[in-house]
Amino acid sequence: MRAVQVNSAGGEFEVVEREVPDPGTGQVRVKVDACGVCHSDAYVKEGARPGIEYPRVPGHEVAGTIDDLGADITAWEEGERVGVGWHGGHCFVCEPCRQGDFMPC
Template sequence: MPKMKAVQVIKPGSPFELVEREIPQPGPGQVRIRVRACGICHSDVFTRENLFPGIQYPRVPGHEVAGVIDDIGPGVNTWSKGQRVGVGWHGGHCGDCADCRRGDFINCAHLKVTGIHFDGGYEEYMLAPVTALAALPDGISFEEAAPLLCAGVTTYNSLRHAGALPGDLVAVEGVGGLGHLGIQFANKFGYKVAAISRGKENAELARKLGAHYYIDSRATNVAEELQKLGGARVILATAPSGKSKSALVDGLGTNG
């Protein structure tokens, strides 16, 4: 059987290891993807440290996957070989439970998570159920598309459902893996964007990404600065710190 390279976790807490595996064959309702790019997400630690229920080892992490379908399994009629696709955290849904019938697939009672319930994108070829696939347009590279399948979806959907209108002040805390995307999305939504980060070193990048204001949380009181701008309708907090998030609350405007 043809072989491929994969990076797997053999047991909880063990280091990542590079191995050779047989290239898998797609089953009913599955496609095989030739992985062209896979982002690295902090949530991959769930797989390494067994922090999510139901993980079976060895397991290949990776849920920011972009590639090309190179084979399809029985019963797959809506996808074809050669098609550019992505797979994110959402690794498939049942379509039958109450949440699925409402169209709330991410809360499916039988939700599968890529890289947790089945092998993810840290390998040259991976299998994915068709319910996990997203079509990728030709105009974006695989490397650019991969992080959008997790970090991009997280920030885009947060802003899309937050209730802000064009012209509202939206603050984005952090200019990292999530925040740099949040700033760009917020700008394209037509919001007045205030980027928040520690120190002056991220100011130029934040403005280049589309921020209209930059607030240095080391040098100023962030909540007071936001109130000077009229108060934020939405604060998208991406920094992993409860303390920093608590300090932002008073920066919200009326009904923020």
């Protein structure tokens, strides 16, 4: 697969070929049709957050089609169109979480 990566903090974007990964247990693989690059990716590219490992492929908001299923997947099927947004986890107890709005947690 083709990817655009950054090899070091502050480095230039580089188009590379990578092996297509197999989905792990509880994961699906998405063939990406489009990928947004937002300001948090700019932080990754410039190394503005601690603990970032390189090379790194910025971009975490994608639209595409599920093309393979890992073990224990029952809610998704190959060929389904999906969109993926950023989600860094949630606590289930703050006010937004209690209203089912996990993103601002």
